[in-house]
Structure formats: structure tokens, C-alpha cells
Amino acid sequence: MYVPDFEYHAPNTVAEACAILAELGDRATVLAGGTDVLHKMKVGKLAPEHLVSLKNLDELREIREEPGRVVIGALASHNQIYTSQLLQRRYLSLPMAAHTMASNQICNLGTVGGNIVNGVPSADLPPILIALDASIRLTSAKGERTMPLEDFFWGSAQTRMEPGEILTEISIPDQQTTGSTYLKFGLRRSGALAVAAAAVSVQVSGDTLHAVRIVLASAAPTVLRVADAERSLIGRRIDDELLAEAGQFAAQASRPRDSIRGSAEYRKNLVGVLTKRALKKAIDEGHA
């Protein structure tokens, strides 16, 4: 395997990066951690003429608290998220999701931004970020725009990213949720892609759920929020039967395909089980 020839750019500012991308258009690909892009180039799925590396843009690595939100720079690595004391204190479910991703070597290189823009349905961070109502900021030579992360994906490896845009930050709003979690089913304990996964956030009020978000990975061509399952839970007394029923709704809404990691039928079953278990965990253990 080898990386085909390309021209390399390493701009020093976001503005410079945007200018280069504006000029090169679809001849350029943005390089962040490289764990997806370089692999795709090696196996012949991607052959850009130019690679625009973001490695000098240190301001995009920052994870910080601002009034009303937590901001995660798009270049923050998975291990940066895993070890962030701020995220561990505010939303432990996110560092734990980052920890399930891959080997240490990949977690040191791979970035949250890359995990999002890659757009694959098995990505581990988008489900929990959507469960936490995150939004993203896209920057280009034309300016900036923000959108809910939930609206970003529209097909397998298809996103609303325009040519010339860079994903610069992810923002998690302050919220009333009382718990959240990400449960992933892999076929070994480390370095396994999700056969299916479920992220949930809950707002428990007494013995009922006031609000809930359920987001699935590896269950459809895109990361998938399952509204029917969410609605089935609101205002009803929490018990095992209720959670199992929500799991059934989630399974029904899922559209997995047969793959080398599991048949569609098996993955549907897993969606149900994981949704049920994730809800129980978020209700019982908070952000975990």
C-alpha cells in the first residue's frame, strides 16, 4: 500500500486554510489526524491532488467552557477528549465514547472533526454529540455558518459540508439533561467498529422522563435519531417494560444492512437491546 503523490499545504491560520481551499476547490482534501484520509488514499479510494493539513491551527485543538456552552475544537484528538477534565466533569459520556473508538495510536491521531466529516454511520462520536444536542461551526472563505449536528448527515458518507468548508468547532449547549451514555457493541473489546450502538440523553423528572434523545450508530445509512422511540417514553412511569418497548421502537426504526460484522436482523436486535440498556444506564448513572 502506498499514498499516491499529492501536493502538500500547511497553512498557519484558518483564514489561510480557507483561502487555499477556495482556490483549489474539489482538487483539495483537508487533512486533520489522517486516520481516515491517508487510509483511503492508501487503498485507492481517494486521490486528491492537494492535501491541506490543519496541523498548524492549534486554536482548533482547544476544549473550553464558555457561558452557555462547552466548545470543542474540531482538531481535538479522541484521547484529548478522553482525558479532558472539563468534559469528564460536565459530560463524562463523551470521553467514554471517545475511549471506545480505537487503539491508543489512532486515538492520539484521530480528531473529533474528522470523525464527524467522514460521515460514516459507524462513527462513535456523532451519536453521543447529537444526544447532547451539539451543533457545529463550518468556516470557509465565504464566512461561517452553524447547524445542529443532527442536520449535518444525509447519507452514507454524505454530509452538508460544501467544498471549501472546514469544520472548526463543536458546541454543546448547557442543558437540563440528567444523564447520557453511549453503548457500543463491538466484536472484541478493543479496536472494533460498532456492529450497532446507541447514545441516549435523558432528563429524568421524578419517576418519569421529561425529555429524551436516542441516537443510533451503525443502524442506518446515517447516524439515526429515533423520534418514535423517544416519544414513547415521555411522561410515562419508568420501568423495565417501558425501556424495552422503547428499544423495540428503536429497532423498528433502524435500517441496518447485512455486513461482515453482522446481519441486518442481528443488528436490529442489538439496536433494541442497546437502546434499552443505554436508557437504563443514563437514568441510573447520570452522564456516564
Added chain:
Amino acid sequence: MSDNHSVIGRSVPRIDGPEKVTGAAKYTGDLKFPNMLYGKILTSPHAHARILSIDTSEAERLPGVKAVITHKDVPTLKYGLSPARWDESIFCSDKVRFVGDKVAAVACLDEDTCYKALKLIKVEYEVLPAALDFLHAMDEGQPQVHEEYARNINTEIHQEFGDVEKALAEAHHVRTDTFVGQRTYQSPIEPHSAISMWDAEKLTIYSSTQSPHYFQHYIAREFDMPMGDVRIIKPYLGGGFGGKLEPTGLEFAGAVLAKLTGRPVRTFYDRAEMFAHNRGRHAQYMEITTGVDKNGKILAAKANFLMDGGAYTSLGIASAYYAGALLPLTYEFDNYQFDMFRVYTNLPACGAQRGHGAPQPKYAFESHLDNVAADLGIDPMDIRIINARRPNTVTPNDFRVNSCKIKECLERVRVMSDWDEKKKNLPLGRGIGVATGSFVTGAGYPIYRTDLPHAAAFIKVCEDGTAATLYTGSVDIGQGSDTVLCQMAAEAMGYRYEQMKIVAADTEITPLDFGAYASRQTYMSGAAVKQAGEEVKRQILEMASVMLGLPADDLECDDGQIFSKSRNVKSLSFEEVARKHFVLRGPLLGRGSYTPPKLGGSFKGAAVGTSPAYSFGAQVGEVAIDEETGEITVVGIWDVHDCGKVINPRLLHGQVHGALYMGMGEAVWEEVLFDDKGRIKNAELANYRLLTAVDMPPITSEVVDSYEPSGPWGVKEVGEGATNPTLGMFSNAIFDAMGVRVNSLPLSYEKVWRALKEKREREEIAKREDAQRGLAPQVPVPLETVPLESEEPVYANPS
């Protein structure tokens, strides 16, 4: 056995430990030579296609390309590993037979240019229908992989010992079960690599090989050279497990490229190419029938197997024979029938993988035996103890077994694992299973026909006696043979391990040894090393006898000191005696060699499976099943082995852990998957799921006190035998946990989930039917099978 040894039996540190852990150890791929070129092989994208034309002109014009070769530039002599079926060519000329078959090669200034040059070679193919399903490869009308082998039959075996039909007719209970094993791949951490260079008519190849000798033999044969003009050197090696036993296109193409360019050429596989070259475990269809008496004593066994060989023979004839030959080892029965077809398919060739031929049949037999035990209401541990082989017996296929403590292994593992308690009290979803295994301690006969000794060694003592160097052709592929053989040399010499050096696996410097396969080195190489060490010791004692004025037979040498056995006189150091020897008598050298005795019977195939000694072992595993997902958590594994005298306990237990690791992977997690065009779907380590450190359960590994009379200091093998019980052990533990059996490998989470789901559905139907009939509900516990992906279910056939 009393242990009065100074060096063996101790967990001395590995002789290569510091180099390996500091990264100083150089593997073949690390080596660089002046003017070295990089070479790569172009392979077929089609499973089966006729080559219409090959145009290399564009590749040749690319700057940095120094040579491009095809079948026109290389010897046409077919090669292989099993002499009965040499069926591989350096490059395909008429047609390609699997995705990955070799078509051409390039040598370039750097690696990147190689990949670019490969893309510029234009090969025109006429794609042919491919035989991809081994279960149907023998059917009428299937594509022929090799024209000369009708119905794609590569190997056919029909053996019968005793009178099977009579014994089955007289049996209290006869049962047949069917199982399917999957293709797995050895996946050594180090990719295959070779550096070839010529000096006039002499060819030197540095190679990541398990057997420099076989490489030397086959390369000399292919290029019609005297063996003495071929030098094979094995640098540090990062695992082989059977996958690096035979010469590959890397050595053959590399040698031609080096000759043409007059420069050293490094050829190598990347991870995907390793999978394509393969030579991993054969997928296998296995039907087992036994007849037992009312106590569960096996009276007769029938094994009816079909094996997916892939496109070439590799070592597959031996694999096919091994599959049946080793089955009668752990349990005693007199009547045995073994039928086997190994078929060609348009898939990568299969070969020898750790436990060669034995693990899958063992999985089938051990699963079947548990089914028999369940039929008769006998505890699985008891049925194994009832049938356990005794020492000093002969198998129905004429293998002489000397030491054998399989019964003691079972009894010990029963206690260690708390078997009886767990068998009674584990809740649903938790289960415990047992299985046994056995393996050869070195093959009784070499891979090609020769009367050469199997192993040889010499020892050179440094002129001042402060060091001794062991020269051996044996091959440390990570298992620690360099360490163990230095221990054995020091023990035999009466010397210290810390002062030993070793030069190994260089055909020009070290004496013949067949290499690292068939679990042979501690025993066979060790026998040669012991002899060499004893020759040094004899000379030391003779010299000391002169120096001390005492008879040599009154002297002993131990731990580097020579002393009188009967008199209280000053002792001499090994160093001063060795130095005196050098001054007065010349170099102090010891030599040894080992040839096994004539072994085995005279029927066709009688040689495969013969060995001077056999290891035995028993494993118990405990699993927890998540009934909603099928996920299997391994709670613990207990392993007890009879592997004779242990030379280095830490390395021995390391071998058990490693073998278990691979066995676990094969049992539940690993499978090479192909698409409908014969392309591997998971030729990478993300989706070919080798287990990780965090997946490993607690392992308790013990040995029983054992001594093999034929071996040096009583040793036997352990490295492969410990893989043999694992697959069956998992099958039985899962069966115990769930009451259903998955009849195909791997025993994946999804198959377990499906088996549980189908069991629930059957119970529902039964309950409903019973209710309709007005009967009290009964919970049946039927056996069931689970299909391979996308196949119709193959149901067991309980008698």
C-alpha cells in the same frame, strides 16, 4: 523425577530479550544493503482467468524502474512444499487461479515506484467461472482449477483400521454429528520479507522463514543450483505459526530480479498481500460417527472430512492426512475409519497453521463426544477419563505412544477448575466445557524424501573458555528456541547459560536443521545440542583428568566447575581447563546430530503423524453468555499439559498462553471472509478480528510431572498441542451454558444469539402444541446447528 539440573528446568531470561524489547533487534524488513532495490509482485485481481497478454513496456519506461519480469523471465519448473503435488509456478503463464495469484514483478529504486510500476503493467484477462465453494467443488460441471486434477480432487484418503462396521453394529449407542470449520489466517505480526543478492554464481537470501533448510533445498532445485551455492539467513523473526514454512514468490521473484539488476532486492508483502498469499487453516466439513458401549467407552470412530485446499497444494496433503491421523491419540479405540477429500478451489492456498490439521477435527470430535455424553447422561469429564489413552500403547494407525498422562491432565484440570462444583451450580447463561488435545513432537519424516539427519548442532568454546557458541540450524521464530537450546547446551556441557552465545539459522554457518514446524525443535534440535554439549564435556573432563591426575570418570563438570566426585581436591574452572585444551589439543568443539528411529506402519500415508513422542493436554474453559446479544465473555481457562520435562517454565507457559490466544481467536472471533468474486473481504486487522490483550481471560496453566524416555532429558512438545483442545473446549462450554450447540466455526456472537433465538422459538411452538393437545408443557433441549453465513442450515443427524 528428581531434578539435579543446574540450567534446564529454570526460567532463565530470554537470550534475545534485551534486543527485542529495546527495538535493537533487526528483522528482515529492517535490513538495508548498499544499492538495494525494492521489489513487488503483481497479482491477479480475478479468482479464475486466462491470461491473454501481458504488456510491461509502459512500466519499464517509468523512471526508477530497474527490472520488470513475467513468466518469460523465470524458470518454468513447478514448485510446492509437498513433493507429491508440485503445482505452483513462480509466475502464472496460462491462467490465474485465485485473487492474488502471481503474474509479474518489478524492481525499483524505492517502494512507491514499485506500486506505480505495478499499475502500469497491462494484463489482459479472459475471466473464467470460478470454483469458490469447496462443498461443491467436486460436483459435475464445476470449473476445473487445474486441468490435470479431475473433479478438483487434490488429495483423497481412505483408511480403515480394525473392523468399524462390526464394532458399530455391536455398539450400545451410535451417533453422527456434522461440523464445519472456517478458514483462518496465521497473521504473524511481522510481514513476509526477503532480501536476495548474488555474488557471481552464489545466491544469498535473508528471509523471514521458518525453515532455512527447506528454502535452500527448494530454491536450489528451482534454479538448478548446487545447494552449497544457496545461502539462506534468517534474521530475527516476528512469528510464523506455519505461514512462513515454504518459499514464496518473494524469494523466487526476488532472486531473479537481483540477478537481472546485479543489485540486492528486497521483496515484501503488505498485510493485504499476506492474507492473499495465505496458507492458513483449511476450511473443513467434518462428519464424525462413533459407537460407544453403555459406559461411554468408544468402540469405533469414523471421520468423513472434506477440506478446502484453495488453488494450490502448499503443505495441504500433510494437512489432510494430519486431520485424521491425530484423532485417535487422546482416546483409545481399536476401530477407526478415515475418509478425506482435499479439493482445489479458486481461493488462496491453505497450508499448515499452528496445530497443523488437528484443531478443527479435534473441535468436531470433542463436540461430538459431549453430545454422546449428553445422550448417555455421562459427565463430559468422566467420558474423557473413561476413554483416556494409557502410556506405552499403540494407536490403531500404528503410532507408538510412550509417555502419556492425559488421564492425569484431566484429573488435575477437574480439580483446578472446580469442575464438579461448577457443573452442578452454574446458572443458565454460564457454562463450563472440557476438551483434550495431543500433538506430535516433531514429524517422524521430513517434508521431502531424504535420509539426512533432522537436526545437527555444534558448539565452539572460546579459546579462553569464557564463552561458548552454539551453532544450530534451528529457527527461533519468537517461541524462544534460541534460549531453550542454549540452556540445553550449557546443561550438557556443565557450563553456565549466561556465558552461552548462539548463531542460528544461517545455512552457510550453522549445521542442518529442518526448522520450526511440527513442534520439533526442543526435542529434535535439543537432542543434537545435548550430544554436542556432552562431547564438549567429555573433552573437558579428559583434559581436567590430565591436569588433576585423576581418572576422568571420577570427575564431574557442573555450573562451570570441574571437581572430583570422590576426593576432596581443589576444583578447576571450566575456563582454565578449556584454555588448556585449546593450547594442548586445539579448538574445543562438540558435534551432535539427531535422526528419528523408523516410525509408523506401512499403509498409504502411514508416515504422516508419526513422531518419536506425543504431547497431551486438557483444557477447561468457563464462559458467560449474554442471552440478548450472544456475546461471549470468557470467565477463565485452565490448562494442564503433559509435555515431558520442562526446560524453561516461563517460556513453556508463554507457549500455552499464545496457543490459547490463537485457539480462542479461531473458536469465536476469526474468519477469513470472501465475496462472490473470491476476493477477501477482511484482509486487514480491523475486520479480521485477532483478539487484543484486553480480551484475554485469566489463564491458569500447569504441567503434570512427566518424562518422555525417548527425548533429551525427557522433553516433549507444547507449542502446538496447546491449540488443539481450545476450539472444542469453547464449543462445549457454550453448549453447557445454553443447552444448544453451534455446529460451525467460528462460534460467533451472532450464531450463538441465533441458536438461542431458534431454541426459544422451538420451545414456544412446542408449548403451544402441547397446550393444544392438553399436555403439560415440557421443555425440550434439542441439539441444533447454525448455518454459515448465507447458507441453508445443515442439521445434525443424531442417531
